[in-house]
Amino acid sequence: MRFLVMLAACLVLSTAAGAAEPVPVGLVAILSGPNAAYGTAIRAGAELALAEIDAGGGPKIALTVEDSGGTKDGAINAARKLIGRDHVAAIIGPTLSNEMFAMGPVANGRGVPTIGTSTTAAGITDIGPFIFRTALPEADVIPVTMARAVARGVKTIALLYASDDAFSKSGFDTMRAAAEQAGLKILTVESFASKDTDFSAQLTKIKALQPDAVGISALVEPVSGVLLQTRQLGFGPQTLFIGGNGANSPRLGQIAGAAADGLIVGSPWFVAKPDPLNQAFVAAFHARTGHDPDQFAAQAYDTMKILDEAIARAGSASPGAIRDALLRTDHHGVMGPFRFTDHRDPASAEGVVVLEMHGGAFRVAE
Amino acid sequence: MLPQQLANGLLLGATYALFALGFTLMFGVLRVINLTYGFYFTLGAFLALWLTRAGVGLVLALPAAAVGSGLVAVGIDALLLTRLRRARADELSYLMVTLGAVLALYAGMAALLGPDIRRLPPGTIDEAAILLGPIRVTAAQLLILGACAVLVAALAALLRATRLGLGIRALAENPDAAALMGMATGRMAALVSFLSGALAGAAGVLIGLNFNAIHPYMGESMMLRGFVVVIAGGLGSVAGAIIAGLLLGIIEVLTAGYLSSGLKEAVAFAILVLVLWTRPQGLFGRSAAVRA
Numbered sequence: 001m002r003f004l005v006m007l008a009a010c011l012v013l014s015t016a017a018g019a020a021e022p023v024p025v026g027l028v029a030i031l032s033g034p035n036a037a038y039g040t041a042i043r044a045g046a047e048l049a050l051a052e053i054d055a056g057g058g059p060k061i062a063l064t065v066e067d068s069g070g071t072k073d074g075a076i077n078a079a080r081k082l083i084g085r086d087h088v089a090a091i092i093g094p095t096l097s098n099e100m101f102a103m104g105p106v107a108n109g110r111g112v113p114t115i116g117t118s119t120t121a122a123g124i125t126d127i128g129p130f131i132f133r134t135a136l137p138e139a140d141v142i143p144v145t146m147a148r149a150v151a152r153g154v155k156t157i158a159l160l161y162a163s164d165d166a167f168s169k170s171g172f173d174t175m176r177a178a179a180e181q182a183g184l185k186i187l188t189v190e191s192f193a194s195k196d197t198d199f200s201a202q203l204t205k206i207k208a209l210q211p212d213a214v215g216i217s218a219l220v221e222p223v224s225g226v227l228l229q230t231r232q233l234g235f236g237p238q239t240l241f242i243g244g245n246g247a248n249s250p251r252l253g254q255i256a257g258a259a260a261d262g263l264i265v266g267s268p269w270f271v272a273k274p275d276p277l278n279q280a281f282v283a284a285f286h287a288r289t290g291h292d293p294d295q296f297a298a299q300a301y302d303t304m305k306i307l308d309e310a311i312a313r314a315g316s317a318s319p320g321a322i323r324d325a326l327l328r329t330d331h332h333g334v335m336g337p338f339r340f341t342d343h344r345d346p347a348s349a350e351g352v353v354v355l356e357m358h359g360g361a362f363r364v365a366e
Numbered sequence: 367m368l369p370q371q372l373a374n375g376l377l378l379g380a381t382y383a384l385f386a387l388g389f390t391l392m393f394g395v396l397r398v399i400n401l402t403y404g405f406y407f408t409l410g411a412f413l414a415l416w417l418t419r420a421g422v423g424l425v426l427a428l429p430a431a432a433v434g435s436g437l438v439a440v441g442i443d444a445l446l447l448t449r450l451r452r453a454r455a456d457e458l459s460y461l462m463v464t465l466g467a468v469l470a471l472y473a474g475m476a477a478l479l480g481p482d483i484r485r486l487p488p489g490t491i492d493e494a495a496i497l498l499g500p501i502r503v504t505a506a507q508l509l510i511l512g513a514c515a516v517l518v519a520a521l522a523a524l525l526r527a528t529r530l531g532l533g534i535r536a537l538a539e540n541p542d543a544a545a546l547m548g549m550a551t552g553r554m555a556a557l558v559s560f561l562s563g564a565l566a567g568a569a570g571v572l573i574g575l576n577f578n579a580i581h582p583y584m585g586e587s588m589m590l591r592g593f594v595v596v597i598a599g600g601l602g603s604v605a606g607a608i609i610a611g612l613l614l615g616i617i618e619v620l621t622a623g624y625l626s627s628g629l630k631e632a633v634a635f636a637i638l639v640l641v642l643w644t645r646p647q648g649l650f651g652r653s654a655a656v657r658a
Contacts, residue, residue: 032477036480193631205367
């Protein structure tokens, strides 16, 4: 009899523990359209982290994924759905800085903490006190790349950027500031639209000026298109190409092939980084998806873990409590040690690696 | 720098003209603004991609992709447009139906194949630059220029010098009269769909080859320029599309090269607005098929 009572008590206890509802969390990412590669990587990274969280002892998360389609409207609608219908306690995403500038005010207004994992443009966290980012802003990465270019003897530079996209424009502003600070002479500034496929006019003009380096701030598809066309127009290996954050994707080598060889880019993460945590992540990701992660997957993976820890610290599913708990983050992830500044940006840039394209793949630059 | 920039403009213009060719034929004869055209363009590029990956040479892959896109165009047009034609729907209905259909087709293709950018296998065409004096061009660019010239000549010959062309022109002039005279207008319309789809497919292969960027939405990104070229040239006018395409390319490149790349589109489209302001019917107002 006593045994039965104990058993019943155990059952009651275990049901009580199991009844802790999973905390609803939303993910907004680009899953359709020309930029879906970013969102697909982000979702895969977040879902891997989620699987590990489910296997571990931390608070459970119920994830709802919404496609933004890469547009501002899409991102706003996704956030409204997640907040209104799913009552999420926090949102990870959206993918592009452009989308964050549209969606951020909505989420911030409703008091839902929102963490951009890939939004690197300047001013993202100025949107409001509920907007965080785990992506290292370009302003921290590009000066490291520029210093490397100067060390290679670069004295003059031409800049080229996609003028219709907040991410690319902000990357360009950062690049220009970093070039000026590094003492480089800027010979010309050229622009194009993200969907352009022809860059011959701008490149012919740049070639005539014979710069030591060309800095390109755009998403990976136009960067690939530009590099392919530079080879058609006769740019040789004496011109150093410098990419912004958009160029930091293995897809650059897949699309542009040997045309991308020699390009350098700064990266907050690299697949071949030797620390054991990172290697375990790469192996698990590969086992799950059949291919290697990129930095977008890595950032999303860390962010999901950071959020889960914050939910544990908050001890409730209240968005306000989770926001305060996020500010106390002290996480060691695949990107390295991570804390937020008081302004909700990543606190340090010590992990930046300069990469170089070689034979269609990145390697650590000499 | 100027000779290279003029060549850049001419070659860019040739891609616009090549894209617009089948689009304007479709409108000239069937009086339909058919936005599914962009999908046949994408489809042609993908067919060539699969064929060349399977080891088929470009010489064979290009016509095969064109024929394949043409056949798909016949099927889709029959499905979408026959009912509208029978109901004598107005142009706006065609526009909306084909707009809806083409968005569904792009999205379906992206869902099925993934949105990634692909390239034709390296070595499909010689990628080394060809030096013509101070100008650097590639074989793909020359092929586009050549294809433009050949296709325009072939289209003109077909429309003016064959019985079939006479039939197509009759259909363009007055579909009811043509039907009353005992012509199989349905079959003729299908043939025009085929020609237009095949032209789109061929353009997709060549432009995909030149810009090295084959993805489900490539037709969509081309459509804005294509639309502008066709309207500025005069809807339905083959010669107009060619001239407007070349002009748009040259104006864009010269603006970017000598004024500012930021003004490229502003200047090009302002000039086109000016063209339509002075000539609302476009450069070559009436359908070439009708006029001939």
